[in-house]
Amino acid sequence: xxxxxxxxxxxxxxxxxxxxxxxxxxxxxxxxxxxxxxxxxxxxxxxxxxxxxxxxxxxxxxxxxxxxxxxxxxxxxxxxxxxxxxxxxxxxxxxxxxxxxxxxxxxxxxxxxxxxxxxxxxxxxxxxxxxxxxxxxxxxxxxxxxxxxxxxxxxxxxxxxxxxxxxxxxx
Numbered sequence: 061x062x063x064x065x066x067x068x069x070x071x072x073x074x075x076x077x078x079x080x081x082x083x084x085x086x087x088x089x090x091x092x093x094x095x096x097x098x099x100x101x102x103x104x105x106x107x108x109x110x111x112x113x114x115x116x117x118x119x120x121x122x123x124x125x126x127x128x129x130x131x132x133x134x135x136x137x138x139x140x141x142x143x144x145x146x147x148x149x150x151x152x153x154x155x156x157x158x159x160x161x162x163x164x165x166x167x168x169x170x171x172x173x174x175x176x177x178x179x180x181x182x183x184x185x186x187x188x189x190x191x192x193x194x195x196x197x198x199x200x201x202x203x204x205x206x207x208x209x210x211x212x213x214x215x216x217x218x219x220x221x222x223x224x225x226x227x228x229x230x231x
Contacts (some may be wrong), residue, residue, distance in 0.1 A: 087175050088198045089123075093191030094184070095158045098146060099123025099133075100198070103124040103175040110170045115139050119151070129153030137173070141166040145182050146193070165195070 084102035091097045099121050115138040128150040136147040145160035162182035166173035175195055182191040188192035201220040 061063075073149075085127075085197050086199050087159045087177070088196050090115075090194045090196075091191055092194075093160075094189040094230075095126070095148075095184075097123060097133075099125070099135075099156075100140070101135075101175065103197075104168065105137075105166070105173050105175065107171060107173065112170060112211070113139060114170070116170045116173060125150065125157060127155065127157050133157065137165050139170070143185075144165075145185070147185075151210075160191055161185050162193075164194050 075162060077202045084104060084151070087101055087103050089097075089101065098121065101118065101121065105116070105118060108119040109117040111117075114134055117134055117136045119134050120132045121135050125131065125148060130150075130152045132150075132152065134149040134151045136149070138145050138147070140163070143161045144164045145162040146165060148157040149155070150157055160182035161184075163180055164176075165180060167177050168174045177195050177197060180193045180195070182193055184191070209220050
């Protein structure tokens with residue numbers, strides 16, 4: 061009886077872990093103008109630094125960032141409250157590659173932001189250069205470290221066979 065309770069509890073846990081897994085959407089960012097760049101990020105984003113009411117920063121984004129010494133950039137997305145837009149920084153080369161004003165490029169809170177799809181007009185912060193940022197969805201990233209429902213079914217089937225063998229042996 062105790063074994064059956066344990067098996068039911070385990071089955072419930074496996075079901076909870078395998079059901080309702082949310083896949084993050086993968087977004088493509090293409091920036092054109094006097095400075096061009098492109099990169100991909102998941103939405104919702106996982107910020108490394110959050111400034112409540114101001115925006116958030118994602119460190120070491122892989123992409124095509126001309127002038128970046130390591131091919132990586134730190135991206136800051138600003139809220140409308142402080143002018144919107146984004147900033148691209150080469151942390152390892154200690155170089156600001158681009159700083160823009162424009163619309164806020166995300167919804168939700170700074171600690172759980174969702175990127176907005178569309179075409180956005182940006183202007184150089186303190187300058188006159190114009191840029192266009194296009195954000196499109198290119199797919200969904202697979203969840204990592206979470207079993208698929210078929211894995212849970214195989215586990216439950218195996219545990220059921222073990223329980224049946226144990227019951228048979230006991231009788």
